Amino acid sequence: MNNRYDCNIILDLLPLSIEHMVSEETQQVIRAHMEECEDCRQIYEEMTKEIDIMAETGKYKRKRTRKHRYKKKNTVRMMIGGYLLLLLLIMAFCLIDICFF
Ligand SMILES: [Zn+2]
Incomplete structure (x- = not known):
């Protein structure tokens, strides 16, 4: 009872299915x-094979961790920038306090 319409929906969902991003249903x-x-089975097998190869060569994982590391680095840099700005403001206020009062 399969038709092209069903296959197109399944093929759209396949990448999400491989990444476990779909519901159990x-x-x-x-x-x-x-x-x-x-x-569809053949296409699914080819897709999973590709991901396996990427995981084996480390390309798939490395790509993810590099992105993650970059994000973390960026957050740390933003936090340091925020603290420095706060410190500068406090010092400025102290200077104003000493000079004018
Ligand atoms: Zn199909």
Whole structure:
């Protein structure tokens, strides 16, 4: 009972399914469709193979951690900048206090 319409929906959902970004219900629908549909099963296998290769070579993981590290570094830099600004303001107020009062 498969038609092109079903396949297109399943193929749209496949990348999300591989990343475990779909609900268990959706996962079941995808699995059930692939049991009956040779085309989608083949595409799914190719997609998972690609991700396995990327994970093996470390490309996939490295890409993620580098992005994460960059974000962390950026947050630390922003925090240091904030503290320095606060310190500068306090010093300025103290100077004004000493000079004028
Ligand atoms: Zn299909």
